[in-house]
Amino acid sequence: MVPAPNDTRAVGRCLLFLGDVTESGFAKTAFGLRDWAGERCVGELRLPGATVTTGLPSLSARQAAAQGATAIVIGVAAPGGTIPASWVPALAEALAAGLDIVSGMHVRLDQFAVLKEAAARHGRRLIDVRTPPADIPIASGRPRAGRRILTVGTDCALGKKYTALALGRGLAARGLDVTFRATGQTGIMIAGSGMPIDAVVSDFVAGAAEILSPAAAPAHIDVIEGQGSLFHPAFAGVSLGLLHGSQPDMFVVCHDPARSHQLGYPGSPLPSVETVIEQTIVLGRVTNPAIRCIGVALNTGGMDAAAAQAAIDAHARRLPYPVADPMRGGADFERLLDACLEMP
């Protein structure tokens, strides 16, 4: 892995900060940490007015520190993409209580004078996981050893991170040598390292993906968290640079069967799973001629068990690949894991 300024492996136990948010869609980072790094989350801190909760114990910064937390993690995104003034006193108090602050926002923590000053006074760190490392190279395009699986999608925010984490966990449970490679802020906080690919200057995106999953032993598997979609009107360039630099041998298409349009883009219909498979192969062949689809991950989070199985079965009848909701596990997911191990 690259040595990066956003390395959070030393963070250890943490307190999840939820601000005063009232929509669970803004708390993806907090939920991601609870679901995938729960053993490191001692509790949550909410401001008056907050209605979203992770279900973890409510703790003050001092109580969290007493329980072994070393950092407070901003687990929510504010609508404007920055840190509202109403959050700053609580964050400064966390520094005074002995906690570092970890943030995944585009805005840097040290741009808030109060936080910069408090961090210096209390000897704590301000950790921005969305700051890419310096000196990322231009992509070489050269093949490298090791096997790679990339999760791609029909849209943003429909399960590429959870699918990659579930595949990583499932393959590790089978005894394989596997590493989850994070490409977004939440994934980086869960894994402790990674590459905030959407914050990299565009000329260097494919190069950043190359150093994120370096050459490895031939049997080693990197499971790389996908970003965006090749058909997204704003983020497709990120997705294509990540595809080219990752040089995946295999990919899994993530899809939400309940979604008809790109999230937040009512004028942009969702591409079909088949279209995404076809284009991912056409474009992925530029850096890996052997690229192939090995399965489809459906996000059935909004359905009951019977409806979810019906959706999985309907897609499985139509598509010549294993189809599963990785979060539901079961025989479908085991078949998807089997597919990761089949040699072409």
Next chain:
Amino acid sequence: MVPAPNDTRAVGRCLLFLGDVTESGFAKTAFGLRDWAGERCVGELRLPGATVTTGLPSLSARQAAAQGATAIVIGVAAPGGTIPASWVPALAEALAAGLDIVSGMHVRLDQFAVLKEAAARHGRRLIDVRTPPADIPIASGRPRAGRRILTVGTDCALGKKYTALALGRGLAARGLDVTFRATGQTGIMIAGSGMPIDAVVSDFVAGAAEILSPAAAPAHIDVIEGQGSLFHPAFAGVSLGLLHGSQPDMFVVCHDPARSHQLGYPGSPLPSVETVIEQTIVLGRVTNPAIRCIGVALNTGGMDAAAAQAAIDAHARRLPYPVADPMRGGADFERLLDACLEMP
């Protein structure tokens, strides 16, 4: 146009700095300015050892200033991508002679203490055209008025900028309301403004392309300079973000018939013109369902006139579009201009 820190419209007449380069491939910026903004170039300044020349008069900084130059433009890229120490004294002397410095490198001019100090002392500006404006929005994906033509390519560095400039000039000569939109450092210096698209953070590339060619009168035509190629192992993400944000109604594929592999990537064969057309349409439809190819621009710079015409004719027999080398003009190029004006 966006108000940008790289706005060089005020620069006016300039002196082309060639450093000590010995390979003409490194002097693309100087040649571009000579060819497309020759009326603003008073001469060239070369250091001992240089073998490349633009053919313009050799002038000192003081002589250039006396002839009305207000800036020295770094017209070459150094192999390492930075400014070698051997160039700094001559550049500092140009500041003392009353010239601003204009640079298109990734490295910023003010990172050189000697230049920063000399600029302050002499009241001159250090202008980095590769610095994108602040506060670029995420792309909206919403259609906007006006017509747009994008040049795309089978590779980097084979004529997308020259083709866009030639189309802009040709359409203007026919009395049309047309604007050349620059996306790279040389184009920005020629046009006086633009968007250094490869220096934009990847999340914002499509948004940057949207503000580069804003809504305009229905009959207005923006001719947008393309970058990279959808099939380039390092830069395809830039190309795709630019395609989506530009929302072109029409595109021209630029191709070098003498090239078999991507420049500098011997492992990456060039895609066919047909493949680029097909993929540009499939992916371009995400933001403009009416996107269509209107022609092919061949770079025949390395051929004599007979060989060039033979190459143009061979491509024209195979492809259902006008084929021309825009730098050779003639009837073929007039047909390409005609195609820009046909309504679908």
